[in-house]
Amino acid sequence: MAGNSLRINRKWIVRGLGFALVLMGCILRVSDPYPVEISRLIYFDFLQRLAPRTFDADLPVRVVDIDEASLSQLGQWPWPRSKVARLVEKLEGYGAASIAFDILFAEPDRYSPHRLAEDPIFAGYLRDAIDLNKLDNDQRFSNAITGRPVALGVAARPDLKTKQIVPRAGIIEIGDQPGLLLPRALSWTPLAVPLNETAVGIGGINVSPAGQISVVRTVPLLWQGPTGIIPGLGIEALRLAIAEQNIFVEGAENERGIVLSVSLGAFHIPTDEIGQVWMHYRPDNPGLYLSAADVLDEKDNEQLRSEIEGRIILVGTSAAGLVDIRETSLGQSVPGVSIHAQLIEQILENKVLQRSDTIAALELVAFIALGVIVVSVMSISGAVPSFIAGGVAASSVLALSWVAFTQNSVLFDATFPLIGGMVNFGILAGFLFFATEREKNTIRRSFSQYVAPEILERLEESGQDLQLGGENQEITVMFADIRGFTPLSETMPATDLVAMLNELFTALGQDILAHSGTIDKFIGDSVMAFWNAPVRVENHPLHCANAALAMRTSLRHFNTVRSEGHQVPIGIAIGCATGEACVGNIGSQNRFNYTAIGEVVNVASRIETACRHLAYDVVISETMALASRDQLALLQGGSVALKGVNKRELLFLVVGGRDTRQSEIFQRLQSHHSDLLAAMKGHRGAIWSTQAVERCRSIALEIEPGLAGFYDRISDRLGDFQVDAIE
Template identity: 35%
Template sequence: MAEDVSKQQKKPGRIRKFFSMARLVGFLLLLGLLGVQVINPYPVEFLRVKTFDMYQRAQPREVKTRPVTIVDLDEESLATVGQWPWPRTIIADMVANLFRMGAGVVAFDIAFPEPDRLSPNMIADNVSGLDPSIEETIRQLPSNDAYFANIIKQTRVVLGQAGFDRKIEDQVHRPPVKKSIAFRGEKPHAFVPSLPSLVRNIPEIEEVAAGHGFFSLFPEPDGVVRRVPTLFQYENEIYTGLAVEMLRVATGRRTILVTSNELGVEKVAIAKGLILPTDKKGRVWPHFSKRDKAKYVSARDVLSGVVDPAMVRGKLVIVGTSAVGLLDIRSTPVEETLPGVEVHANVIEAVVDNAFLSRPPNMDGAEFLLTLFAGLIMIILVPMIGAKWTLVLFLFIAGGSGASSWYLFSEKKLLFDAGFAMISTLGIYIQLTYMGYAAEEAQKKQVRSAFSHYMSPALVERLAEDPGQLKLGGENREMTLLFCDVRGFTSISELFDAEGLTKLINKFLTPLTNVILQRQGTIDKYMGDCIMAFWNAPLDDPNHQRNGCLSALEMIDSLVAVNERLEKEAEEEGRPHIPLKIGIGLNTGTCCVGNMGSDQRFDYSVLGDSVNLASRLEGQSKTYGVTIVIGENTYRNVQDLACIELDLIKVKGKTEAVRIYSVLGDDQVAQKPEFIEYAKHHATLLKDYRQQNWEKVREDIKTAHQMIDALGMEHHGLYDLYEERMIAYEAEPPGENWDGVFVATTK
């Protein structure tokens, strides 16, 4: 019976142990990460596509066939023929030459939205003073556009059209061109991007063309063209992209077939064997190749007839430009600068070589499950078997997931992202490891605090003379309290093992302690890297405020030699060096000081509200960007030192505001004319600040920065804090009756 009760008691204990705080936080973190993965915000999508970009850079598509030839309006062509736009007669002659050389289809990655300005009738309209008979003769000549249209009518030409994702006010509306699309399943209009503006060609040439295709490319937010639209929507009508239309015309098909369902577009079929897998918006994800100059011919050479006919015969020819001045340079996953015309060539090559990348809808589910299972493994095993072995397990999972992602890309052309799952799993691992470490450190701190109380030499001498003082109780005395803490000690401690960290603490606590003891101070306790000390007990010290402040200044100076020594040791040991910097808080007030504890174990210590305030002031030194912060009671007795007022602040845990100051130097610094001028300027700045004269404060801050630079001081953070608060007060004014008090929300 007793054994059954014992088992029942152990079972709830095991359950509570399993659902520890670290695991509960891990579960919540995992749920949050899964929610982010489902929502898929831009940063997540950005990391995903950058991973796929990295794959394509590592293994760009190998060019196996070249079904496309690009007629390049390059710099040499522009230098020979003249600046763009060229007369349509020249373009028509170029098209005629291409078809004489056996071109299959000729497409334009440019549009002709306006009549040719060099047509005879345009010249007659724009040239004044012509003889009427000459003007009549010129007007009877056929226009350049008619000449171009006649060539297009006899050949298979696909004209380009430009869509814009913004409204063009002076856009000319024309009737839509003839349709060449059939639909299977759901109509894709809800998914295909709708463009507010469309730039077409002039009707004279557009009506006789064999096809019409959009050549617009819309880079993603980072400026990279990854996915190329095959379908566009304008005024509730669906149109095809340039590459798709070229393939339709080349295969002699009257229509293409768009298949879609309730989730979006699935594919675009042109002919048997020519199928483009798309995402739900009708975009294809071509596997890009590096720039292929072998598929380019110069427009100048086409016009002069010196092009190798093999470059044109049976090819799909795209007329485009690589000239920088014509602004058609794009960025792809494998090339930072690529002519936009070659992007269309990549799409056609991907169709012919079946080299499209694909990301089926089930990939989202697979990535979700990977995040879920990997996260659960970490949550279960990290507290159970420890951080070291679960790190090995994490590396195994990450390596396997990354290898699987690469295999699917390189062998199957499938895009599977393991990056988010691994980053999420690593985050959960770090969270669990940190919380385990923090819990362990909390236990160590409890043990350490029991043995961290040391008596000062002065107290030892006094107790040796009068052992009767070893009794519980104390006395009220006016005292000056000091708290000193090392800034960023957590980051510094990570550079050392336990033994090295102990040595480090001893190296800087020793000189700091010596300074305090030399100034008649008493060390109350060491708390890791923190020192608590006081003056005017157990020995009387009529100058305890001054000794406390001078000790603080000397403690700062003593760290110079310590940091030089530590830097040299770090260089010899080949590890980084982080300089030690401290923050100090000083306060004066009445406290109860004496032997505190029990009959068996007690220590000489101090209690009182003034002690708590001194600790709070040390914490504020980081906030105010200064090393030393002192209270008003301390300041009253050290006004011969180089002091400035910092603020009127209500510290955490206090109901009344206190005026706080900083000690920047000893009495010699205080007598320097530069400091006297600076102190007056600082007092004026505070006055303007409390009167909410913000514009004047801004000018005061600029001058203050210059003054402290001249004095060789490093207190720019103080004025950055004023400026930050001032901006907040400008947004939400504190009111006309504001007394200048700032309420601190942190210790």
């Protein structure tokens, strides 16, 4: 009952702890600290690396790259605006659908002749009558973009000291102020005069909000500025290409400031709640780029025409010195302009990654479900089944995440359910481990009262199962019984009697365990033990005999203490036998004991009873004597009829150990004892006499005083000495 109660309590503790961990995990996920966020983002990067987009050369997007070759041929950046104007004219001539500059034109062109005339050094060489306004490079660039689908880039700035930019696109908000929480620009870099008046398109070139300089995973479609909402450069270039005036921002009906999607013409673009698009990258491909030097070549190039005609053209730079390099989720460093290009590609392909609050809620549900599975299975079946069930559930979550990403372009985070589930499993498994270890130690302490420590260690190492059934093997069995227990019990209160038995059996039990024995049971005033089971013990008859000798010594010490308290001394009788028995777990399916059954058990029990007949405390069987005669001081005690045993059993007295056996006085006693037994067997009256018995008795008193009783009664047991002694 105690074991069942312990298991029930542990089950409920596991459940309570497990559900508490699930609740704590939910709170952690809702608060979304940096470690949780970064693990999610790294996982999304990993998904993209496993299944990136592929480059489609037919998509109408190209980048005119101010690359190292262009700088080498045409000079360092910035180029005169007249050259930039020529670039626009060439692109329009090749049939570009729209042109967007991922370049800032914030100050007047310092190469413009108009600006040179303002320098006093150059002014003296110029005639006053010359009008240089017609040679203004900014004006030439302005004339080139006037009326053409060209978008100029502006950058978000953290100050309010610049002139504000007027949006060119119409922004129509649907819902409860969805533009309220868009990425904010306190101000924009200005556009040089007269570009700020003639540009038909203006877009933000930033690919991430200010201060975010790590991996670019999301790109804002729209920016909230001081003069209104300005689109990002990519969506502005797309707007000009399809000749749309308005961009629609759809928000939630009852949630202020939440963006659900952005629409432009026929394109419907899902976004996160602040109007950003999750980028689904492809490896950077040279097919996206056209060298600015090639475009500016005065000769017409039909190959270039086929690459530019009808396409959205983004102008930017990959030159390292111009510092416009960003890192993508694929681990690649690419020009910032290519990110705008890939954004347009995704919109055109309708392959924009999606992630919403609903998906985040489903991730939380997956974490809860995984936690409930782990907790439930572990509380019922333990750690291993829980690990298997949790592994299956975790695999399902991973599979769901993969299918959602590859088939539906949905970002479903599997890291929090998996990591959270593993943490929960680890904590619960750790609790079970410590609880099991605690129970194991308790059981070990209890079991160590019956089994020698070295045997217990060997049992634990072998991992033997506790199952019903047994096996036949040779063992040595011991029965030890208190002499005169009934009269003793009548003179003592029950509580004192129990205390005395506990103290005595503690000492005797320690002697048995110290000599590799297994205590089978305590039966009232007696104890049963055996050797060579549950694990093999070499020379087990000798171990048993040595344990009996140690018990004799412990009893003497016990009686010495009792005599100091004027208490009656205690006597014990020990009977031992070696033979084959069935050893194993015997009982019912629900309750069983490890014990031994067989003839040898009955013989040992009867030998213990025969100790009274022989008037000696430690008596063993012939089989046991044969196995250990070289190590023990033994004397033949006669052939005794044992109750329940068909034939007489030749018994031997255990006088002492090896040292006693090798002593000269014991050898003299053994010689006289043999002569006495021979005379008793042959009925030789001349030899069989009181003097012969007394001679043996007097020598025995010097070796083991307990032998006195044996020799005092031997004359009454003439019939027991009719078998040959061991040579």
